Amino acid sequence: MAEYKVELTPPDISPYRAGNTGVDWVHCLDSGKPGPTVMIQALTHGNELCGAIALDWLFKQNITPLQGRLVLAFANVEAYARFDAGKPSASRFCDEDLNRVWADDVLNGRGDSIELRRARALAPFVDAADYLLDIHSMQEACRPLMVCGMQDKGAAFAKRLGMPGDLLIDTGHPSGLRMRDRGGFGDPLSPRNALLIECGQHWEQSAADVALDSVVRFLALTGMVEQSWADAHQRLPLPARQHVIRVTEPVVARTAFFRFLSAFQGLEVIPKAGTPFAQDGEQVWVTPYDNTVMVMPSLNNAKPGTTRVRLGRFES
Numbered sequence: 001m002a003e004y005k006v007e008l009t010p011p012d013i014s015p016y017r018a019g020n021t022g023v024d025w026v027h028c029l030d031s032g033k034p035g036p037t038v039m040i041q042a043l044t045h046g047n048e049l050c051g052a053i054a055l056d057w058l059f060k061q062n063i064t065p066l067q068g069r070l071v072l073a074f075a076n077v078e079a080y081a082r083f084d085a086g087k088p089s090a091s092r093f094c095d096e097d098l099n100r101v102w103a104d105d106v107l108n109g110r111g112d113s114i115e116l117r118r119a120r121a122l123a124p125f126v127d128a129a130d131y132l133l134d135i136h137s138m139q140e141a142c143r144p145l146m147v148c149g150m151q152d153k154g155a156a157f158a159k160r161l162g163m164p165g166d167l168l169i170d171t172g173h174p175s176g177l178r179m180r181d182r183g184g185f186g187d188p189l190s191p192r193n194a195l196l197i198e199c200g201q202h203w204e205q206s207a208a209d210v211a212l213d214s215v216v217r218f219l220a221l222t223g224m225v226e227q228s229w230a231d232a233h234q235r236l237p238l239p240a241r242q243h244v245i246r247v248t249e250p251v252v253a254r255t256a257f258f259r260f261l262s263a264f265q266g267l268e269v270i271p272k273a274g275t276p277f278a279q280d281g282e283q284v285w286v287t288p289y290d291n292t293v294m295v296m297p298s299l300n301n302a303k304p305g306t307t308r309v310r311l312g313r314f315e316s
């Protein structure tokens with residue numbers, strides 16, 4: 001597994017513990033006017049620093065939304081508190097992945113974990129949001145991409161946002177429902193919409209710039225701020241074009257000996273169908289079609305039954 005330098009400094013978020021919502025680390029900025037409820041969440045995964053940096057910056061701007069309500073949440077604060085730059089991969093979560101517990105039967109079930117308790121506290125805010133932005137980053141140094149969910153409406157929303165360049169329509173996560181797919185967000189007929197941005201490698205400086213840009217543009221898109229304010233604070237140029245990648249299938253490891261035949265980082269395109277890309281015990285995995293895109297490969301998980309990469313194709 002590649003080692004990446006930790007370029008980002010985790011911000012002190014302790015000033016944001018006491019919110020005004022009755023739930024710690026969750027704040028509601030209310031315009032007092034009618035309008036949508038917009039939610040932005042950082043730290044769904046405790047070692048993804050860029051979202052915390054973006055929200056810390058946003059709080060310091062002291063904005064008041066132009067309409068509706070703006071909910072700002074730091075999610076897995078317990079895992080974040082355990083972040084150690086010497087072992088930066090260890091604090092993704094405490095007990096289980098917070099982004100796999102959002103199905104009703106899990107949230108309302110008998111399970112108990114640090115993450116389930118937090119998800120149960122956050123769920124009323126998620127369910128009240130018309131528009132949601134969930135800020136993440138990736139283990140490998142891949143171009144930023146937007147996880148637009150399973151419905152085309154997510155990709156249409158990301159095109160209105162104007163960034164990043166790569167927009168993913170996928171098949172959900174087999175290990176459990178993600179927050180961004182919950183309720184109306186995953187219903188093609190609902191006007192509610194959610195985006196999950198992967199801002200780049202977890203600890204690279206540019207991930208923080210991408211996170212901040214996604215926040216200011218999301219606020220403008222949802223009418224929370226003037227476009228001119230967002231334009232004045234945007235750090236990076238917009239991509240010249242946005243492309244949709246449609247995931248067709250996951251590659252689930254069958255043995256503990258699964259290994260990739262190249263050091264994929266994500267979004268590589270393999271030109272020819274039938275090209276071997278992984279060895280899995282006796283089996284060789286080959287690309288199912290020409291121009292197969294390798295989506296978010298997981299290089300460091302040796303457990304059989306885990307999704308190691310998803311395969312997709314560029315649509316537009």
Ligand SMILES: [Zn+2]
Pocket residue numbers: 044045048135136137
């Ligand atoms: Zn994440």
